[in-house]
Amino acid sequence: MKIKRIILSFISAVVILFSTSVVSFAKVVGDKIVLGAAISLTGKYSSNGVHTQNGYNMAVDRINSMGGVKVGGKTYKFEIIYYDDESNPKRAAQLAERLISQDGVEFMLGPYSSGLTKAIAPVTEKYGVPMVEANGASRSLFTKGYKYLFAVLAPANLYLDVAIDLAVEKNNGKPVTVAMAFEQDAFSQDVRLGVLDAIKRTGSKKVIDDKLPKELNDMAATLVKVKQMKPDVLVVSGHTKGALTAIRQIAEMKVDVPMLAMTHCDAAKLSKQHGKNSQYALCASQWHKTLTYKDNFFKDGMKYAADFEKEFGYDPPYQSAESSAALLVFKDAFERANSFDQKKVRDALAATNMQTFYGNIKFAEGGQNVDKPMVLFQVMCDGSGKCENKVVAPTKWASAKLIHPIPKWSER
Amino acid sequence: MDFMVFQYPMITVQACLDGLLLGILFALIAYGMALQWGVMNIINIAQGDLVILGGYIAYFMYLYGIHPAWGVIVSPIIMYFIGVGIYKLVINKVVDRDLFISILATFGISILFMQLMNFAFGADVVLANSGYGTTMLFDNNVTLPNSKIFSAVISIVFAIGLVIYMKKSKLGRAIRATAQNSRAAKILGVDTEKVYAATFGINAALCGVAGALISITFTIHPYMGLPYTIRSFMIVIVAGLGNLPGVAMSGMGLGVFEEFADYILGTEFRIGAVFLLLVLILVYRRFKLSRKREYLK
Numbered sequence: 001m002k003i004k005r006i007i008l009s010f011i012s013a014v015v016i017l018f019s020t021s022v023v024s025f026a027k028v029v030g031d032k033i034v035l036g037a038a039i040s041l042t043g044k045y046s047s048n049g050v051h052t053q054n055g056y057n058m059a060v061d062r063i064n065s066m067g068g069v070k071v072g073g074k075t076y077k078f079e080i081i082y083y084d085d086e087s088n089p090k091r092a093a094q095l096a097e098r099l100i101s102q103d104g105v106e107f108m109l110g111p112y113s114s115g116l117t118k119a120i121a122p123v124t125e126k127y128g129v130p131m132v133e134a135n136g137a138s139r140s141l142f143t144k145g146y147k148y149l150f151a152v153l154a155p156a157n158l159y160l161d162v163a164i165d166l167a168v169e170k171n172n173g174k175p176v177t178v179a180m181a182f183e184q185d186a187f188s189q190d191v192r193l194g195v196l197d198a199i200k201r202t203g204s205k206k207v208i209d210d211k212l213p214k215e216l217n218d219m220a221a222t223l224v225k226v227k228q229m230k231p232d233v234l235v236v237s238g239h240t241k242g243a244l245t246a247i248r249q250i251a252e253m254k255v256d257v258p259m260l261a262m263t264h265c266d267a268a269k270l271s272k273q274h275g276k277n278s279q280y281a282l283c284a285s286q287w288h289k290t291l292t293y294k295d296n297f298f299k300d301g302m303k304y305a306a307d308f309e310k311e312f313g314y315d316p317p318y319q320s321a322e323s324s325a326a327l328l329v330f331k332d333a334f335e336r337a338n339s340f341d342q343k344k345v346r347d348a349l350a351a352t353n354m355q356t357f358y359g360n361i362k363f364a365e366g367g368q369n370v371d372k373p374m375v376l377f378q379v380m381c382d383g384s385g386k387c388e389n390k391v392v393a394p395t396k397w398a399s400a401k402l403i404h405p406i407p408k409w410s411e412r
Numbered sequence: 413m414d415f416m417v418f419q420y421p422m423i424t425v426q427a428c429l430d431g432l433l434l435g436i437l438f439a440l441i442a443y444g445m446a447l448q449w450g451v452m453n454i455i456n457i458a459q460g461d462l463v464i465l466g467g468y469i470a471y472f473m474y475l476y477g478i479h480p481a482w483g484v485i486v487s488p489i490i491m492y493f494i495g496v497g498i499y500k501l502v503i504n505k506v507v508d509r510d511l512f513i514s515i516l517a518t519f520g521i522s523i524l525f526m527q528l529m530n531f532a533f534g535a536d537v538v539l540a541n542s543g544y545g546t547t548m549l550f551d552n553n554v555t556l557p558n559s560k561i562f563s564a565v566i567s568i569v570f571a572i573g574l575v576i577y578m579k580k581s582k583l584g585r586a587i588r589a590t591a592q593n594s595r596a597a598k599i600l601g602v603d604t605e606k607v608y609a610a611t612f613g614i615n616a617a618l619c620g621v622a623g624a625l626i627s628i629t630f631t632i633h634p635y636m637g638l639p640y641t642i643r644s645f646m647i648v649i650v651a652g653l654g655n656l657p658g659v660a661m662s663g664m665g666l667g668v669f670e671e672f673a674d675y676i677l678g679t680e681f682r683i684g685a686v687f688l689l690l691v692l693i694l695v696y697r698r699f700k701l702s703r704k705r706e707y708l709k
Contacts, residue, residue, distance in 0.1 A: 210680075
């Protein structure tokens with residue numbers, strides 16, 4: 001009796017499995033191009049995960065409403081299947097498997113963060129699924145020889161080397177002393193390598209090289225050392241918590257340093273949380289709305305920011321902008337390939353050379369975008385305490401002049 | 413290894429003061445843990461998560477324009493009821509069981525709280541600004557954020573208040589009686605069930621105070637609770653149960669130890685150093701115990 005029941009349930013399970021796989025999505029259904037994405041909608045990356053998803057959705061709506069993608073004389077519309085990867089690399093890899101082998105997705109969009117992209121890339125590579133990702137900047141992604149991975153953003157080692165160059169330039173071309181505090185994760189360590197390269201290139205000297213823990217919420221020790229050593233530049237990279245902790249403690253401990261450069265200020269909404277204390281901080285950013293790149297879909301950064309704000313109710317962080325750009329790249333590649341053959345689309349992606357509102361996009365051998373420099377913005381506040389991020393470097397895109405050195409706390 | 417901290421006397425002073433102020437805050441959290449450990453024989457792994465939850469209460473007050481310092485009053489009140497709620501839902505089912513069961517149960521609560529907080533408040537790192545400014549000492553060479561001083565003072569006030577409460581009030585006496593011998597207390601008419609609930613509530617309230625103070629001095633984040641659990645566990649292990657001055661001393665000691673570890677080994681080994689110390693102390697305690705046993709033989 002019992003065995004009968006087990007056999008019965010086994011058969012019904014198989015039947016259910018088959019019936020779902022019959023209705024499951026294929027790469028192109030009717031007039032739809034189905035893309036797959038594992039996104040961190042819960043877990044520690046959930047806020048940036050949502051920025052990513054909003055960016056994707058915004059671009060999908062825009063491209064679809066402006067005529068869609070034309071392949072072989074027929075018009076197609078984008079559609080994305082999302083799964084929540086819970087900010088967990090293992091889960092992300094599982095979901096990528098599921099998207100490809102069960103849902104039949106043949107083109108993927110990237111997840112949020114370098115760590116998760118690293119988990120997914122081997123899977124997409126195994127199945128030969130082209131993936132355009134917008135939120136994994138770690139250098140190690142681009143040195144593994146992946147053929148199907150394309151990143152619209154600049155690699156992590158380029159985040160803050162601009163700041164060292166800027167400091168040297170302000171020091172009349174003479175080398176500077178640099179204090180560094182980096183979290184011990186793949187991304188921040190890549191940023192550190194870039195800074196080390198810049199230090200070597202300019203003949204500068206590192207005086208402090210601290211590593212920050214994952215559960216960082218106190219970096220007083222590093223700052224005390226900074227007070228003692230008086231470096232020309234302080235560089236901090238530790239995601240949002242690093243940026244917030246640094247600003248809070250620099251203000252509380254009245255640490256005077258001529259230049260302060262950080263990552264993740266955009267996501268940390270520094271000036272919102274810290275007001276005038278965040279003033280003069282330099283922030284590395286993939287994108288800023290005042291940059292004058294253009295495309296046919298979003299026009300330019302300002303227009304994109306305005307449209308985004310209208311739809312989602314907040315100013316777009318660069319994580320959203322680069323995610324939107326990923327869709328533009330896919331559309332462009334599909335149309336140039338004029339086919340849905342994965343190999344052809346992959347080759348078309350590799351040959352991408354275009355401008356979007358987010359920046360120029362051209363992929364190197366490893367898949368990273370080499371045609372888009374990072375920008376540095378500086379938090380600037382007016383008398384009433386209203387603060388804004390203004391691009392100060394590279395000079396070509398600068399909308400304001402760098403304030404250097406940072407005024408001493410006693411003079412503020 | 414970097415011995416800069418000893419080369420400049422001002423850095424040594426700074427490290428000691430930072431460590432003491434931090435340690436007083438740790439001691440407050442550890443005191444709650446010692447209390448319920450002593451009374452109920454429960455090691456609460458969710459201690460740190462209760463702290464973070466308390467921090468979020470202060471943070472939300474700050475968001476709505478109330479000065480976060482009021483959090484040290486509001487947060488413990490809310491947290492007390494949350495604590496009693498957790499007791500009624502989960503802890504009362506494991507309170508007389510094996511220590512291992514209670515560790516598992518509170519570990520589960522910890523995971524649940526982390527996820528719930530992440531779900532409710534988002535994964536952003538947040539903080540509440542007190543705008544308290546900075547105290548400069550020794551010709552501006554040593555800087556003490558007033559928020560840290562504030563949190564140390566508040567911690568001391570709450571700790572002293574609790575000691576007096578435990579000594580003088582009826583509930584305090586009942587709690588102490590239950591801690592000494594719960595069966596005897598029960599026979600003599602103490603409602604131990606109520607005492608347990610109150611103890612867990614008081615512990616949660618202390619975590620609430622500490623959390624509010626942490627949101628003012630540092631940052632909070634749904635997944636940041638565990639280091640606080642570890643620290644308070646460590647402090648209690650060193651001090652021993654029911655040894656309040658010991659908890660205060662070992663708390664401050666741990667604070668200073670952490671600061672120096674931070675300078676000498678680097679910030680990345682700060683928590684690692686605490687773990688290492690914990691292991692060393694446990695080994696030492698075992699060693700001491702085994703010697704005592706031999707002596708008894």
